[in-house]
Amino acid sequence: MDIRRFQPDNPTIAAIRKVYGPDAQLVSNGPHAFDWKIRKGQQLGNVDFSSVFKALHGPRFVAATFGAAREDWYAIDFDSGRNEILPVMIVANELFGDIARVRTAAYHFRSNILLAQAWYQRQMGRTFSVIGETMTIHSRSTGDQWNAWAHQTSLPNPVPPPPIPNRDVLLREQEGTLHRAFGRRIDTPGTILCVGVFTGKGLSASGFGxxxxGIGGHFSGQTPLITEFRAQDYPETHQLNIAAAYSIGHELGHAFGLPHPDTRPDPKDPQSGYSIMGNPTNFFGKAILLNVEKSELMRSPFIR
Ligand SMILES: [Zn+2]
Incomplete structure (x- = not known):
């Protein structure tokens, strides 16, 4: 993916004047990413970084933060993906101001994706690549709202069913948040977004569900817990550690095109019950990739 760090240098200033007029000045009045402002005469306004980056780098670029600090702005081109996983962390409204906590959660989220990456490597001698930093997205919703949506995914649907099934609510909210942030749907063939939410509610807030x-998308949604779980606090073989790798590995498996084993035509692999794409009887340490899954993954450009 083409990612370019924001610099308040001469070409950027020129782009800002193209967008905001010849007398516009870029100023920062604090350490946070949102502390950048445009000053015109006595007026201070927010910076529309996407417009600035389009003027600077071209129309395919949008603005994103990788963190929450002043220097964490980047111009990115989603359409130049090189078959990599991009960790994307949606941050609850009340937490985005806390630069240090956002940074820590982004680190833990990416570390947990790396658990799943190592799991695939052990299973089939190949695995996926993960982009080096976690993209962060400010959400207008609170941590409590996000946790409620995550909790809904584990509830059965009432009768009559709601317009959006309980288990899809979290995903719809995540997709809507990305759509609003970038002004476009994220359906690019060269990038899979692995999306989690930082709600600041700790490990009790929601499960590892x-x-x-669906199958073969460019988007994999994870529950909030995955941004706060700290694998290094547990032995490598601890059940929580294994569950984290399992849940991310399962959802990414769908993004790579794998279905649940019970939806495959007969004859079924006798090992089906142990597939990471099934639910290995709540004992995730037994999870494996079936031979049919390995051969399908070998055809995915994301597995190298
Ligand atoms: Zn599934």
């Missing part, structure tokens, strides 16, 4: 975008 997760949501997915």
């Amino acid at each position: 997760a949501a997915n975008n």
Whole structure:
């Protein structure tokens, strides 16, 4: 993916004047990413970084933060993906101001994706690549709202069913948040977004369940817990550690094109019950990739 760090240098200033007029000045009045302002005469206004980056780098670029600090702005081109996983962390409204906590959660989220990456490597001698930093997205919703949506994914649907099934609510909210942030749907063939939410509610807030975008999407949704779980606090073989790798590995498996084993035509692999794409009887340490899954993954450009 083409990612370019924001610099308040001469070409950027020129782009800002193209967008905001020849007398516009870029100023920062604090350490946070949102502390950048445009000053015109006595007026201070917010910076529309996407417009600035389009003027600077071209129309395919949009603005994103990788963190929440002043220097964490980047111009990115989603359409130049090189078959990599991009960790994307949606941050609850009340937490985005806390630069240090956002940074820490982004680190833990990416570390947990790396658990799943190592799991695939052990299973089939190949795995996926993960982009080096976690993209962060400010959400207008609170941590409590996000946790409620995550909790809904584990509830059965009432009768008559709601317009959006309980288990899809979290995913719809995540997709809507990305759509609003970038002004476009994220359906690019060269990038899979692995999306989690930082709600700041700790490990008790929701389980390790997760949501997915059907088969072969460009988006894999994870529950909030995954941004706060700290694998290094537990032995490598601890059940929580294994569950984290399992849940991310399962959802990414869908994004790579794998179905649940019980939807495959007969004859079924006798090992089906142990597939990471099934639910290995709540004992995730037994999870494996079936031979049919390995050969399908070998055809995915994301597995190298
Ligand atoms: Zn599934």
